[in-house]
Amino acid sequence: MSMVGATSVARQIEGDVMKKWFGWVTFVFLLLVASSALAATPTFTAAAVENNRLVISGGEAKLTVEFLSPATARVEFLAPGIESDFQTHMTVSGGLAPAELKKSGDSVTGAGLMVKYTLAPLSLSFVNPEGVELARLVGLDHQPDGSYTLRFAKISGDRYYGLGEQFPNYAVATWFTPMRLNRGGAVEEIYNRHRPPSDLGMPFWLSPRGYGLLIENPVKAEVNLRGPDASYSALGGPARFFVMAGAPYQTLDTLASLTGRTPVPPRWVTGYMQSRYGYHTQQDYFWLMENFRGRKIPCDVLIFDLDWFAYGEGPEVRMGNLSWSPVQFPDSAKLLADMKAQGFKSITIIEPYIMSASHNYRPVLENKYGATNAAGGPYKFEFWGVPDSLLLDYTNPAASDWYAEQVKKIHLTGVDAWWTDLNEPETVFDDLWYGGQPEFKQHNLQALLMHKGMAEMYAREFPDERLFIFSRGSFIGDWRYGATVGEYEHNGRLRQFGVGRIRYQFAERSFVSLLGVRLQGDVQEDTLGALLDTQRITGAGELRLTAAYYQLSGDRDGVYQQYTV
Incomplete structure (x- = not known):
């Protein structure tokens, strides 16, 4: 094809694209005009x-x-x-x-x-x-x-402080995008998402x-x-x-x-919690206990990520089992007993998703505990590469009670507290329904209702115990069920290069983000404890903590000032 011919084709394609673009813009404009025409501004008399x-x-x-x-x-x-x-x-x-x-x-x-x-x-x-x-x-x-x-x-x-745990949209921004506690000039969606990290919008602002x-x-x-x-x-x-x-x-x-006020959490939650995605088997946790105690490094809590219930990757992922894996943790009873004997508390991750390989898949499906389509049938979807996955519907009291019963069984094995994950919920489907209502009406409440069922179960079954949950999803009022927003970063890319320290840019943003949530009454876990992502502990190495303070009065907009200690 000649250069002239190529140019002609390019112009034709460009013209077609412009026509389609103009058509979409016209459609959106007419839709907005029609919506405005339908809007009613009442006249009060x-x-x-x-x-x-x-x-x-x-x-x-x-x-x-x-x-x-x-x-x-x-x-x-x-x-x-x-x-x-x-x-x-x-x-x-x-x-x-x-x-x-x-x-x-x-x-x-x-x-x-x-x-x-x-x-x-x-x-x-x-x-x-x-x-x-x-x-x-x-x-x-x-x-x-x-x-x-x-x-x-x-x-x-x-000035407008609060509005939840909000991060810049990293699809259009960078890690160097400034974060301010003052949300003035922003447009914030009140709709829980995982971008990542989590972005939790809450309809409350505080003015100094x-x-x-x-x-x-x-x-x-x-x-x-x-x-x-x-x-x-x-x-x-x-x-x-x-x-x-x-x-x-x-x-x-x-x-x-x-x-509703936050109940007093267990005293041990103020201590250091060790969390890392990469402790795959019970031997990893025996190793952690030996090194923390042998090297006299203070640690109060060991956190169990996905591997505590998993059997493998892909279709073999058994999210929704809500029980200890006999493959990675064949003697979980001994592990938990040794942890308690050495003064360690345990937290396990739990999620609202039930994958098709889980032994709980059939009862959840048959009892209609999952979210549905508009016709009331089970809503199945691919999640993490696994087809026909289900998402629990916590607006259904029977589903909430069933889930709380599984939590009770895990607690009786010796687990002390809970990391509720993926519960923004992570997946968003416009044609999914909760409790007979479209997704956008009940989406923000799923984490809160998940925790409500757990708190009610604790009140019945363990009235003398203090429930503690750190969660990736939340909404206004969630704190009265013993839940707090947790923000964390596993930092796998840095680990590839043998760097075992805080990812500073994320830490700085987490301070701002979590302080934003605190400005509406929520209680936070130890952010740095959860963010710290070390390689296997050695006698050498550098540990740096980035601290920040924020001024909310005068002319300041809450921009962080950084110190290294």
């Missing part, structure tokens, strides 16, 4: 006090405001299509006591807060006793399918100006702090939020009362 609540009404829509003690306003939008009865599992009944509401003109007061309102255009302004405006709702709209958007004004001095805002909705959503307003857009669920006034420590205390 009246306000009155009913049953100790301010009720702002207009047509079929209502906006209610009530006060809770201490210093909290609860706001809910009610309209056709809005799922106000959706069970969120995020808050506890009676966590905050009702407070008396008094109306005066276009404002209501209670519990040390004032809410000023206007009807057209709608606004709710939340003011503390010093007369400082903390937050202001400036708009809302909804669609017939139950999706909605809440818009809050950006007030001078606002003196308030916190919790949106009580676990359905897939987006927080947009990049535009002129701070907006929250959800695909469904209740349109309910809480404004909590006070200094950060007071706000977090209120949040803990509202969502």
Whole structure:
């Protein structure tokens, strides 16, 4: 083909590509226009006090405001299509006591807060006793399918901390992308994912100006702090939020009362935990005990990764067995007894996936414990190269109870605590259903419900024991079940070169990430202990720990400052 002919073909292909691209852009634009046309912005015309609540009404829509003690306003939008009865599992009944509401003109007061309102255009302004405006709702709209958007004004001095454990999107960013505790200017998805690492969005932000805002909705959503307003857009669920006034420590205390407090964990969780993907057999753990104790290196916990239940690779992976492998751990009873005798606690990894080679596959399938398709049939998929895998559905009480019973059996073998993994859940399928609802409505709750079943089992069977879980997935309220977010990196690439130390860039980001979760009341495990990924212990070698501190007041945005100790 001549150069001219090649150029002509190239231009034709380029033209075809451009036409397709333009066609897709046009389609998306028209879809957005159509969606906007369907969106309804209610017109409110009246306000009155009913049953100790301010009720702002207009047509079929209502906006209610009530006060809770201490210093909290609860706001809910009610309209056709809005799922106000959706069970969120995020808050506890009676966590905050009702407070008396008094109306005066276009404002209501209670519990040390004032809410000023206007009807057209709608606004709710939340003011503390010093007369400082903390937050202001400036708009809302909804669609017939139950999706909605809440818009809050950006007030001078606002910064937004919290919103879960968020990492940069490494598909479009690098390890050198700055991470800030202040999420101002970001767009954050409230949808648990494993990119990796885990990315856990939670609908709560904390402002050092003196308030916190919790949106009580676990359905897939987006927080947009990049535009002129701070907006929250959800695909469904209740349109309910809480404004909590006070200094950060007071706000977090209120949040803990509202969502449930973290039970006291076992004392040993404050010690060093040794974790590495690469301890394959019980001999590896006997070796670890000998070296830690023989070299007088402090260690409190040994963590068991996938090999504790596995028989091999590929189709032979028996994820879902939830029992000790007779191949890699033929005498697990002796191993666990020796660990206890030498002062080691044990943690095993457990997951919500049941692979087809597992001896639990048939009972899970026959009893319908797994997620389904829209027709109610079992949802089977390839996972880690294994076909016909299943994912447990923790919205099903029978499935949750069955899983908790397996945990009980493992605990009775001598295991002390739990590493719940892959439970964002890791896989995302648009056509998967949980409990008769599409995936996006229940996805964020799977880890929380997994832990809820385990906590209820412990309360029945082991009431004198303290449950401890560190988990890759989580959501608001999960902490009341003894679960904490764990962040870790196995660092296999560095291990190939014989380097056994912290991967510093990941450690720095984990500090920022986990501090972000702590700014909404969660409790963290020892990050450095979990991140430390050593080669076999030798008498020589370098151990460096990167420490960081963050300032949340003044003009600082929470950018880390690094020290080596």
